[in-house]
Amino acid sequence: MPENRRKAAALLKRLEPELVEQTLALVYAQNPDMEARYGEYGKEKCRQDTHYHFSYLIESVGSGSSALFNDYVLWAQQVLETRHLPVKDLHAHLGALKDVVTQNLPIDHYVLVANHLNSALHVLEERHGLPPETEPILSDVAQQYLDFLLNGKRHQAIELVLNEVEKGVPIKEIYLTVFQAVQHQIGRLWQLNKISVAQEHFCTAATQWAMSQLYPQVFGSERNGLKLVSTCASGDLHELGVRMVSDFFEMEGWDTYYLGSNVPVHSLLSALRDQKPDLLLLSATMTYHVPAVEAAIEAVKKAQDLQDIKIMVGGYPFNTAEGLWQQVGADGHSKNAQEALELAQELIKK
Template structure:
C-alpha cells in the first residue's frame, strides 16, 4: 500500500509540474548537445519541447501503472518516425536531460524509481529497432495474402483507390474470408501507411486518402460477410479523446456484428464523459476500447476508474486492445478492464467469453 501511494505521488508530481519540468529539460538538453541545431536529424525547438513533455507524461503513466513496456512502446513509436543513429543519439540526450532535471526535483527514493525506467529506455536506444517492435497489424512476409496486400498498397499509393478496393472485393467474391481480408490486407496496409507518414514519406493528404479507401473497402466487403444468428448481445466500440486511429476498432466492430452482436460503433476520439452515457443509453453488454499509443492508456484508465460510479454501467464488460496492451500482458488488468485481445479475431472470442456465449 505504501509503495502504491509513493507511485501515485511521483506520477502526480510529474503530471502537475509537466510544463515547468519540460522547460527545465529543454535547457539541460541544450547544455548536453552543443550546437544541437547542426546535428543531422535534430528537431526544432517547438518539437523538442513537445517530445520532452510527451516523454514526461508517458513516464508518469508508466510509473502509475508500473509498466515498463508502456514507455518502451512509446520510445519505439518515436524511433520509427525517423530511424537513424543520429536520431537515437538525440533521443538519448533528451532522456539524459530529463534524468538531470528529475534528479534535482524529486526526493531521492522517487528519483531512483524514475531513473530505473529511464535507464531501461536508454538501454533500448542502444539496440536496433527489432522486428518484434513492428506494429501488431504489420503483415508477415509469408502471410497467405501478403502479395494481395502489397498490390493493394501499391495501387493506393499510386492514387488508384477504386482499383485497390476492387482488388480486395474481387477476392471476397471468389470466397476469401472477409475476416482474413481485414486482418491480412487492410490493417497491414494501413499500418504501413502510418509508418510511412511518420517517416515523412507520405503527406497528410495521402495518409487521409489511404484511410478513406480502407473505410470504403470495409463498407464494400460487408455484403460478403457470413453473418451468424443474432445473439441478443449489444456492444459499443470506440477510441477515446485524442486517439484518431480507429481502423482496428472498426474491424473488431465488423467482426462482432457478423458474429450476431448488435453494434453501436462510435468511431474514434470520443470524450470520456460521453462514453459511459452512450453505454447506458444503448444498454450495451460490452464496451470495446482501442488505444493506439502509450499516451492513450491513461485515458482508458481514467474512464474505467469511473465505472463503479455509473450505476447503470457497473455490469458492462470492458474489452481493450492495441499496441500498449500487446506489449504488456498485465496492463489490461492495471487499467481495470475485464479482458484484452491481441487482434480482431481474438477480440470476438474474448467478447463471447465475457458474456458467457459459447
C-alpha cells in the same frame, strides 16, 4: 508500491510544463552545436518531442511498466535514423531529462522515474547497431492493395477487394490479411520515412471507404441477441482498429453500436444506458491515451445501473505492457478481432 507509482506519475504530470522547459534549456546548454544544426524551427520541434518523452514516461511510471517507455524510445530512435538525424541527440535528451528529474522530484519518486529512464537508455545501447527488423511479408492481394493505395489509386484498390469477395474469400479474411496487414505496413513505412503523413492519411481513409463497401454483407448476418458498444478513448482519434473489431462482432451476429473516436465519458455513460449492451470495448492507440481508458472504466464501474456490462480493452499499449489491462480495471484484453470474439464469449458466460 502502486500508490507510490501513481503519485510519482501525478507529480510528473503536474510539473511537466516547467520540466519540459528545463530539459530543453539543459540539452541545448550541454550540446551548443544543436542551435546551429537545427535553428529556431528545430528547437520548437525539440520542445514538442520533449513533451512526447514526458507523456510516455508519465504513463510508463504510473503503470509500472518499463516496456511502454522502452518501446517508445526504440521507435523514436528508428524515426531519427530513417530521417538521417543523429541518435546521440535522443541519448542527450534522455540524459538531460534525467538530470532535470533529479533536481525536481523527491528521492523516492526520483528512484522510480530514474529506473524507467535507465532501462530506456540501456535498450537504446543494446539496440544500436543491430540490423533492421525483417520486412513483413504481405499476401499477394494485400501487396497489390497497398501498391494501389501508395499510387493514389483508391478505386482500383477497392475494386480488387470487391473482386476477392465475389470469388468467395470471407470478409473476415479480407479484414485480417488485407486491411489490418496493410494498415500495419503503412504505419511502418511512415516510421521508416518512406511515405508522408499525407499518404498515410490517404491510405487510412481509403481503407475506411473500402470497408464501407462491404457493409451490406457485414450487417446481413443472423442476430444472436448480444450487443456491443465500442469506442476509442477520449482524446484518441485513431478509430480504424476498433472499427474493424466492431465489424467482426457484427459479422458474428452481435448488434453493434459504434461510437467512433474521442467520446467524452459522460456521452459514453449515456450511450451505455440507452443501449444496455452486454459488452463495452475500449481502445487506446497511444500510451498517453491509457489514463482516459482507465477513467472511462472507473466511471462505468461506479455507475450502479451499469454493473452488468463486461469491459474489454485493446490497442498498442495493452499489447505492449503485460497486465496493463488488469491495472485499468478491465475484464479482459484482446490483441486482434478474432481473439476479441473468443474472449467475449467467455466473458459473457461468466
